[in-house]
Amino acid sequence: MEYFVQQLINGLTLGSIYGLIAIGYTMVYGIIGMINFAHGDIFMIGSFIALAVFLILTTVLGFTFLPVVLLIVLIISMFFTAAWGWTVERLAYRPLRGSFRLAPLITAIGMSIVLQNFVQITQGARVKPLPPQIQGGVTLMEGSTEAGTIVVQMSYMQMIIILSTIVLMVGFTMLISRTPLGRAQRACEQDRKMAALLGINVDRTISLTFVMGAALASVAGLMFLLLYGVIDFYIGFLAGVKAFTAAVLGGIGSLPGAMLGGLLIGLIEVFWSGYFSVEYKDVAAFSILAIVLIFLPSGLLGQPEVEKV
C-alpha cells in the first residue's frame, strides 16, 4: 500500500510534466492539424535556457534566495523559449501553410534535428548535472513490511511541480475560455477561413499558439531540470513522443484531455517501472499509444472526427 501511494505521487509528478508538454501538441494539432515534431526539442531548449539563467543568477550575479531565483528563471526561460517557438513556426511552418500535409511534417522533423544538433554543438554532448536545489519533504505515512519500514514521502519539489501545474492549468483554461485571444484561437480551430472573414488575424493567432505552447513547455523543462537534475540535448525526443502519446490518449485538440492524458501516461510509466521492469517502460508507453489509436482514435475526451466525402 505504501509503495503504491509513493508510486502514485511519483507518477502524478511525472504526469504533470508530460501534461504541460502535451498541451503544446494538442493546441497546435487543433489549430493547424499538424504534429509539431519539434515541440519536444522546444522543451529541451527550455530546460537548457533555465539551466543557463539559473547559473547566471546564482554564480555570476550572486543571488541566493531560492524562490526569487526560481521565479526569475521561470519568467526569463518562458520568454526566451517562447521566442524559439515563434521562430520555428515562422521559419519552418508558415511558408508551408496550405501546402500538402506531409511537407510541414518533414520540416518539423528537420527542425527537430536542427535544434538537437544546434544544442549539441553549442553546449556539448555531455550531460549537464545540476545538484538538487530544493531538498526535504513531508512524510505522509509510514508502514512496515518484512523488508523494513517504507516511508511515503512527498518532497517539496514534487509539491511545487504539482501545485504550479494546477495553477498554470487554471490560468490557461481561463485564457482560452475567457479572453479575446482564446476566443480567436477557438474560432481558428473550428474554421480558419471563416475566422479570417470575421477579421481575426489567423497567422497571428497561430503564432501565439506556438508561443503559448513553447512557454508551457519551458515550464516543463524547468521542472524536469529541477526534478531529475540531469539534462542533455536528447531529452526532447522521448519526452516529446510521450507527451504526444498523452495528447492522443486524452483526445487530440482537447486541453483537459491533454492534461488527463499526461497524468495517465506518467502513472502508467511509473507503475510499469515499479511493478514490472524499468527497461521496458518506454515500450509500455508506446504500446498504449498504439492501442489507444487503434481502438479509441478520438481519445478519452476528444470529439470523433466525422468523415465527409
Added chain:
Amino acid sequence: MAASNTNAPTSDVTPVGAQAEAEAHRLPPAPANNPHSLAASVRDAAIAAFLAGVLGFFFIGVRTDIAPGGLDLRMRWGAWIVSILVVFAGRLLLNIFVWKTDKPITRRVKTGSGGMSETVSKTLKYALLAFALILPFFFTTFFPGKDRQFIDLAILIMTYIMLGWGLNIVVGLAGLLDLGYVAFYAVGAYSFALLAQYLDFGFWLALPLAGLLAATWGMILGFPVLRLRGDYLAIVTLAFGEIIRVVLLNWYEFTKGPDGISGIPKPTFFGLELKRGEGGFADFFGIAYDPIHRFIFLYYIILALALITNLVTMRLRRLPIGRAWEALREDEIACRSLGINTRNTKLTAFAIGAMFGGFAGSFFATRQGFISPESFTFLESAIILAIVVLGGLGSQIGVVIASVVMIGGIELLRNLGFLQQVFGSGFDPVQYRMLIFGLAMVLIMVWKPRGLVSTREPSAVYKEKKRIGADMVAQGEGH
C-alpha cells in the same frame, strides 16, 4: 497560378492584402513603406539579427561545462556577436538580391517546377545507370589513391537509394506515411546476424529469409494500423520502430543488447571467399589479391539489390496491385466504393516495402560485420523518409538525386579539412553534419514542397501520355 488554387484552399486565408492596406492607412507615409527600399531591407535584417541575438544568447553566448564542484559558466561574447552579424549580413544580402527586389537574381533558376522534358529525363536515367555500372572501375582508374573511400561512399549512397526505393512503395505509391521504416531494416540486419550466429547461415542463404521475415513483420505491424491515416499512422509506426529497437536493446540473452553482434560473415562469390591466399577469389582467377575487390563486390551486390527493387516497383506499378496502391493514395473512400480491398492493398504495400528494407538490412549487416541497436534509431527513419519526400514522392529518380545530394553532401564535410585553417584547429566540420542535414531538409521543403522531381508519369495511360503536374495530385495524405 491556377494550379495552386486547386490544392491550396487554405493559403488565401490570411487577409494579407486588406490588412496591409489598413496598416498603410494608419501609418504616416514614410519612405520605409516601400517594401523594396534599402531602408526596409536594413530594418528587416536588423529585426532578424535582434531575434538571432535573443535566440542565441543562452546557447552561443553562454556555455555551461562540467567542472569540479558543479557546473561552470563561461561567457562567449565574441561568438555571440559574430553570430548576430552573420545573421544580419545574410538576411540583408538575401533581402537586397532575392526577396525585396523587383529583379531577384534567382529568377533564372526558377525554370518550371521539375519540368524536365521526357527525353532529357530518360537520357539522364540511362546515363546514371551506365555510370552506376562502371563506377568502381571509374574510381580505381582515376582516383587510385582514394578509390576505397569513394567506393565505400558509393555503397553507402546506394544503400540509402535502395531504402528510399523500398519506402517509396509505402509512402510514395500507397500514401501510407511510415516513420518506423528503420524497424524493417533492423529486422533484416538482425535476422541475418542471428541466423549466422546460431545456425551458421551464409549471406546468400540468409538474404531471402531476412526479406521474408521483414515482410512478415511488415504485415504484423501493418495489420493493427490499417484503420489509421495520415499523421496518426506516422506516429504509430514511429512507436513500433522504437519498440523494436528497445526490445533489441534489452533482450540481452538473444541479441546481446547494446554490445551488438560482431563477426557477421562476409558474402561469398559463388562459394569463393574474397580473402587472401589459397582458395580465395583472387587465387581462383589468378589475379593479384587486392582488398579493393571486396569493396567492388559489395558495391555490385547493393547495386543489383537496388536495381531489383526499382525493377519490381516499376513492374508492380503497372499491375492491378500497383494501380490500387496509387488509387488508395489519392482517395481511400473512392477506392473502397469501387470494390478495392483496401486491407489487402495496404498490407501488401507494407509487406513489400518491408521486404526490401529487410534485404537492405542484411546487406548492411554483412557490409559492417557488426551491428548494434545504435544503428537503427529514429534518425535513420527520418533520413530515409526525408530522402523520399525531398526527392519527390513516388519519383524513382528523385530518390537517387536526393540520396546523392543529402548523403553524399554530408559525407563531403569530412573532406573539408581546409575549413580548419579558416576557423581554427578546434573547428570540426563533421559535427555540423546533422545540423546541415536538418537545415537542408527544412530549406528544400520550403523551397520545393513537392520535392526535387515533382512531376509524375501516370501509370495507366489512355490514348496518349500526359505528365501530371505536382499540384494536381493529393499525394501522400493517406486518404
